[in-house]
Amino acid sequence: MIEIRNCSKAFGKVQAVNQVSMDIGEHEVFGLIGSNGAGKSTLLRIMAGIICQDSGEVLLDEQPVFENEKIKEQFFYIPDDAYIPANYTASDMTEYYRCFYPGFRQEQFEKLIKQFHLDKKRKISTFSKGMKKQLLVILGICAGTKYLYCDETFDGLDPVMRQAVKSLFASEIMNREFTPVIASHNLRELEDICDHIGLLHKGGILLSRDLEDMKFHIHKIQCVLTDKSKEEMLIKELDVLKTEHQGSLLLLTVRGTRTEIMERVQAKNPLFCEILPLTLEEIFISETEVAGYEVKNLF
Numbered sequence: 001m002i003e004i005r006n007c008s009k010a011f012g013k014v015q016a017v018n019q020v021s022m023d024i025g026e027h028e029v030f031g032l033i034g035s036n037g038a039g040k041s042t043l044l045r046i047m048a049g050i051i052c053q054d055s056g057e058v059l060l061d062e063q064p065v066f067e068n069e070k071i072k073e074q075f076f077y078i079p080d081d082a083y084i085p086a087n088y089t090a091s092d093m094t095e096y097y098r099c100f101y102p103g104f105r106q107e108q109f110e111k112l113i114k115q116f117h118l119d120k121k122r123k124i125s126t127f128s129k130g131m132k133k134q135l136l137v138i139l140g141i142c143a144g145t146k147y148l149y150c151d152e153t154f155d156g157l158d159p160v161m162r163q164a165v166k167s168l169f170a171s172e173i174m175n176r177e178f179t180p181v182i183a184s185h186n187l188r189e190l191e192d193i194c195d196h197i198g199l200l201h202k203g204g205i206l207l208s209r210d211l212e213d214m215k216f217h218i219h220k221i222q223c224v225l226t227d228k229s230k231e232e233m234l235i236k237e238l239d240v241l242k243t244e245h246q247g248s249l250l251l252l253t254v255r256g257t258r259t260e261i262m263e264r265v266q267a268k269n270p271l272f273c274e275i276l277p278l279t280l281e282e283i284f285i286s287e288t289e290v291a292g293y294e295v296k297n298l299f
């Protein structure tokens with residue numbers, strides 16, 4: 001389990017991570033999402049022990065991570081801009097990682113590199129961005145670590161490769177102790193694979209929740225009520241995040257379960273009513289809007 005407690009990190013005047021606390025449980029796919037500059041990469045770099053937090057603590061299986069070589073064998077970190085030494089081939093990379101990760105699975109590497117149609121003898125500097133990401137995912141999987149940290153790894157893969165990587169993660173999760181932590185802007189992709197979502201904004205954590213639970217507690221309503229006073233009453237009664245009108249149609253984004261919301265709306269005898277779950281992208285937009293991050297504030 002990864003425990004992040006009151007973790008903060010500043011670069012000069014920029015507070016990149018601000019008092020973040022969250023737990024990342026085992027056997028779950030954890031999605032780290034957030035606005036640009038929210039602190040996702042900084043948090044992953046702290047979790048990977050690349051940089052040290054200014055205050056707070058980050059524990060992996062109850063051990064501090066920074067300058068703890070033993071605990072670093074437990075995770076593999078794929079940064080957004082991974083450094084690969086010039087002239088290195090994929091085979092050279094396995095030699096390097098075999099020294100560091102005692103459980104490195106060479107056989108699985110040989111199998112996967114063929115399945116992904118990558119040439120292990122070719123210089124990695126000649127690979128495309130997506131091919132480099134594929135290779136890093138393969139190396140990360142074959143390292144055999146309990147945790148895999150991916151910084152925007154999915155974002156550079158084509159749809160077929162994203163599907164292949166998702167299947168690979170699913171099979172690893174089924175067959176061994178494996179917990180991927182994935183920072184990404186590709187919310188549709190994360191929605192398919194994540195069990196838990198942490199949402200960062202301006203260095204702070206806006207929410208950390210099971211995806212299913214999150215979707216269970218936020219909905220959009222489309223309804224038509226017979227008069228304005230009913231609309232006003234309904235808006236007062238519900239925990240409304242956003243209100244819009246399209247002609248006579250009232251559109252609300254509301255916190256609450258479907259049943260709770262349905263009861264309130266039905267009591268107003270609507271002419272029409274539909275209650276729908278939000279996609280992760282819609283949840284992201286409404287939660288960050290509440291925190292003041294709105295398109296209309298940007299322009």
Ligand SMILES: Nc1ncnc2c1ncn2[C@@H]1O[C@H](COP(=O)(O)OP(=O)(O)OP(=O)(O)O)[C@@H](O)[C@H]1O
Pocket residue numbers: 011014015016034035036037038039040041042043
């Ligand atoms: N080495 C650094 N020196 C100075 N400022 C930094 C450094 N690394 C990150 N920052 C700042 O910290 C903040 C958080 O950056 P970070 O890269 O963690 O965000 P992010 O959520 O990963 O963003 P994005 O989604 O745009 O990749 C930003 O304001 C960034 O400019």
